[in-house]
Amino acid sequence: MKQKKPFIHPYIPNSAPSMKEEMLKVVGTSSIEDIYADIPENLRLRRSLNLPEPLLSEYELVRHIEGLLSKNKTTREYLSFLGAGCYQHHVPAVCDEINSRSEFLTAYAGEPYEDHGRFQALFEYESMMGELLNMEVVNVPTYDGYQAAATALRMAARITSRQQILTAGTIHPDRFSKILDYSRPDLIVEQLPYHRSSGLLDLDGLSQRISDRTAAVFIENPSYLGCIETQADQIASIAHAHGALCVVSVDPITLGVINPPVEYGADIVCGEIQSLGVHMYYGGGNGGFIATRDEEKFVMEFPSRLFGVASTVVEGEYGFGDVAYERTSFALREEGKEWVGTAAALWGITAGVYLALMGPQGMREIGAGILQRTRYAMKKIAQIPGVKVMFDQSHHFREFLVNFDDTGKKVSNVNKALLEHGIFGGKDVSQDFPDLGQSALYCVTEVHTQADIDGFVSVLKEVLQ
Amino acid sequence: MSQPIRSKPALRRFHQARWDEPVIFELSQPGQRGILIPEEAGIENEVGDVVASLPAYLQRKAPARLPEMSQLHVLRHYDRLSQENLGVDLNIDVGQGTCTMKYSPKVNDQLVRSSKLADLHPLQDETTVQGILKVMYRLEQFLKEISGMDRFTLQAGSGSVAIYTNVSMIRAYHARRGEAGNRDEVITTIFSHPSNAACAKTAGYKIITLYPDEDGYPDLEALKAAVSERTAALLITNPEDTGIFNPKIEEFVRIVHLAGGLCSYDQANANGILGVTRAREAGFDLCHFNLHKTFSTPHGCGGPGAGASGVTNELAPFLPVPTVEYDGVRYYLDYNRPQSIGKIRPFYGVVPNLLRAYAWIMSLGADGLREVAEIAVLNNNYLMKKVLEIRGVSAPYAQGKHRIEQVRYSWEKLTEETGVHSEEIGYRAADFGTHYWTSHHPYIVPEPMTLEPTESYSKADLDEYAAILAHIADEAYTQPETIHTAPHNSTVHRIEHETFDDPQAWAVTWRAYLRKAAQK
Numbered sequence: 001m002k003q004k005k006p007f008i009h010p011y012i013p014n015s016a017p018s019m020k021e022e023m024l025k026v027v028g029t030s031s032i033e034d035i036y037a038d039i040p041e042n043l044r045l046r047r048s049l050n051l052p053e054p055l056l057s058e059y060e061l062v063r064h065i066e067g068l069l070s071k072n073k074t075t076r077e078y079l080s081f082l083g084a085g086c087y088q089h090h091v092p093a094v095c096d097e098i099n100s101r102s103e104f105l106t107a108y109a110g111e112p113y114e115d116h117g118r119f120q121a122l123f124e125y126e127s128m129m130g131e132l133l134n135m136e137v138v139n140v141p142t143y144d145g146y147q148a149a150a151t152a153l154r155m156a157a158r159i160t161s162r163q164q165i166l167t168a169g170t171i172h173p174d175r176f177s178k179i180l181d182y183s184r185p186d187l188i189v190e191q192l193p194y195h196r197s198s199g200l201l202d203l204d205g206l207s208q209r210i211s212d213r214t215a216a217v218f219i220e221n222p223s224y225l226g227c228i229e230t231q232a233d234q235i236a237s238i239a240h241a242h243g244a245l246c247v248v249s250v251d252p253i254t255l256g257v258i259n260p261p262v263e264y265g266a267d268i269v270c271g272e273i274q275s276l277g278v279h280m281y282y283g284g285g286n287g288g289f290i291a292t293r294d295e296e297k298f299v300m301e302f303p304s305r306l307f308g309v310a311s312t313v314v315e316g317e318y319g320f321g322d323v324a325y326e327r328t329s330f331a332l333r334e335e336g337k338e339w340v341g342t343a344a345a346l347w348g349i350t351a352g353v354y355l356a357l358m359g360p361q362g363m364r365e366i367g368a369g370i371l372q373r374t375r376y377a378m379k380k381i382a383q384i385p386g387v388k389v390m391f392d393q394s395h396h397f398r399e400f401l402v403n404f405d406d407t408g409k410k411v412s413n414v415n416k417a418l419l420e421h422g423i424f425g426g427k428d429v430s431q432d433f434p435d436l437g438q439s440a441l442y443c444v445t446e447v448h449t450q451a452d453i454d455g456f457v458s459v460l461k462e463v464l465q
Numbered sequence: 466m467s468q469p470i471r472s473k474p475a476l477r478r479f480h481q482a483r484w485d486e487p488v489i490f491e492l493s494q495p496g497q498r499g500i501l502i503p504e505e506a507g508i509e510n511e512v513g514d515v516v517a518s519l520p521a522y523l524q525r526k527a528p529a530r531l532p533e534m535s536q537l538h539v540l541r542h543y544d545r546l547s548q549e550n551l552g553v554d555l556n557i558d559v560g561q562g563t564c565t566m567k568y569s570p571k572v573n574d575q576l577v578r579s580s581k582l583a584d585l586h587p588l589q590d591e592t593t594v595q596g597i598l599k600v601m602y603r604l605e606q607f608l609k610e611i612s613g614m615d616r617f618t619l620q621a622g623s624g625s626v627a628i629y630t631n632v633s634m635i636r637a638y639h640a641r642r643g644e645a646g647n648r649d650e651v652i653t654t655i656f657s658h659p660s661n662a663a664c665a666k667t668a669g670y671k672i673i674t675l676y677p678d679e680d681g682y683p684d685l686e687a688l689k690a691a692v693s694e695r696t697a698a699l700l701i702t703n704p705e706d707t708g709i710f711n712p713k714i715e716e717f718v719r720i721v722h723l724a725g726g727l728c729s730y731d732q733a734n735a736n737g738i739l740g741v742t743r744a745r746e747a748g749f750d751l752c753h754f755n756l757h758k759t760f761s762t763p764h765g766c767g768g769p770g771a772g773a774s775g776v777t778n779e780l781a782p783f784l785p786v787p788t789v790e791y792d793g794v795r796y797y798l799d800y801n802r803p804q805s806i807g808k809i810r811p812f813y814g815v816v817p818n819l820l821r822a823y824a825w826i827m828s829l830g831a832d833g834l835r836e837v838a839e840i841a842v843l844n845n846n847y848l849m850k851k852v853l854e855i856r857g858v859s860a861p862y863a864q865g866k867h868r869i870e871q872v873r874y875s876w877e878k879l880t881e882e883t884g885v886h887s888e889e890i891g892y893r894a895a896d897f898g899t900h901y902w903t904s905h906h907p908y909i910v911p912e913p914m915t916l917e918p919t920e921s922y923s924k925a926d927l928d929e930y931a932a933i934l935a936h937i938a939d940e941a942y943t944q945p946e947t948i949h950t951a952p953h954n955s956t957v958h959r960i961e962h963e964t965f966d967d968p969q970a971w972a973v974t975w976r977a978y979l980r981k982a983a984q985k
Contacts, residue, residue, distance in 0.1 A: 256528075
């Protein structure tokens, strides 16, 4: 439907007809159509796009979108035990305050001279991650933890000039799918067996499969199933004994209490930063980090931006800029390392704010608090008749598997019943890990109180009766 | 009495915030806290010290050397850094051509902050997320109409990821036909975004790059010479980064199809052609949009953006999982797609940006999108007139023709005559409170500058930007030293860039800096 009034939109200043005319005059033409002269007639769309009637006033738009969103139920309205790659942690108000600042939110690829702020904020993010990881090189964030892992493994293959990647059979199936897609056709990615009793990697299996073709051994620590890989030091030693690199994916929120992977032999460390002050956004709030030692052979294999510090012509002034830019696809197109694009800088700045707020003590307390809640929840749930907590002799951080085989119930039915009580039960992994029976991956973080966990246990008992 | 106040000078007397802010570690005060963590004494009493039960080598002994700061001091530090940054809201952000820096409506940011979006977990039961699934489903329908393609995935985190996703689907398509091994070449053009070449290379392809003909159009004869039974695909932007629309695009597509290759349309430059021409009519098999460019989601200092990959029905089986479907009653996620390339990222996409893009399209409708395109091209051709009046600058190729939504200019003459380089013009532009960028490498157009004024800027904005460039060009001819020593009114002064390419000196973290500084 055509507008009766001239179409003057608040987002388009020059849509006022008099302004258009004035500008066309300067351009030296009478119609905007002339500007499209290079587009052949048969490629022209000579009709209006078939889209819904617009909601031109801001009020109508808000009402429409809020109406849609009101159909959602959130993890603040329901008690959630979902994790599996996206985590409900408290997001400090200052994190949202900073990433909502229009200077950060609406900037893009500014240069160090007019956008000094983003360079310093991202350098500080890299630096604080470096302290958490005990490593000297951390990238400006890539898209997410999957991309970070996939790139870390391609880096390992380039550094070693080898092709084989070995990983634990407990790897997150989606992360594995991403790695497979991203490493084709250069890498061969194979899964290793794991112990059915502990959930940990089968070291014999690793020793049998590793060879001088192996570029890297990749582990998640904690694993997808929540187990802390307590043999990580041995895994790194086995990798090194064969000239392979050890690549570890870790959630940085563990590192206030758990030693960073470099301390047990990791060469490349990667992971997801969503836990550090980024909302879940239905799984859409992600950033990936990759960290290495400060050695040229590692640094030159990063595809990502790396912001560094330098002096300026004024004493005592910090300047920032791109380290070793001539390795990126921005500089070299297909001759660069993989490719670099718009990734997750705002979440990097946010994660930096988070780490500055938390400080050493905050990171220690949150790590310890989650370890305690995890153990407490495992203990209480295991006391329910017919319910087993899998791999309960292993150490767990944040996540653990609950098995319902002896209750005769399926996870899907249990979760449906829990939903009626306002609870999101753990992720059903029975399809991804059929050998583990009717199991669900449960997650607890610092947002869960003792009353939440105790209350859940009584509801679960009731549901299983 | 100084009334009346004199009118302002032609150019604004800008000075960027210069807080001389230390690196955050230097602000640390032992013992201070920025936030406290909820404690559960009952749990702690029951389970004891869990950390101590871990194997000794896995326990972190030395606390991470993070800064220790009160909340106000963390806030103040980052507020100060933010003031040392510009962004679309503060500057006339037309200097980042190809990147479509437009206004990101505040209302959409406000909607995204809703707990009804921010606090959703992606694995919630589908009955509890019908609202957001509906947004994603409808956004896909909009993009189908805007491009003419049959299906979209909204999962890519950026345009480059969308390109990679398209390449991955192309690879799967040829593999399905038993041609994976034979078709190992991808063709692109030098004025298509570098990620087209880089993503295809990463996915294992050999890259053939076409250079323009004398008029700056993609060279049809070069394409004919390049295609063969080894051609997997053509990845091409149109209009290209020069702002020139390739009028023979259908012929390009036809030639590649005849050779058995697929054609993928990089629509990063779609802003000037919304509702004017579509991927479908030109015969493309795949395309992608950058939602952070054309569809207004903010750029976040370099992400998160969002990409959307569109395909014809023939390619749809290869889309990443899951797709968002609607059965007439409920919206749901479909993982049952056996030929899918699998996962390209966690979960379903950069959802906050999907909501923003949806809201933006809803706020404009068909007429509005068309108006966006028309004003974007009007602004561009107006700015081109103004810029070409400046001494030392030219717009190579397609002489006498209009451009679509951007122009790649050249300062070659100015450099020859004054010794001032394009990059330095950017350093000086910072002194006037605006951003300027040269262009993507390689500099086929010498001393390049790409301006893309989108629909968001007023005539007065464009006049001001052109006046800044004219002033700087004049300085180049009259007092080049002012430019060689710029910036003068910015946060920092000329940086000693050599550091960044010297492995002995570069420092990507503060700890690396401290170690290397101590060795000096």
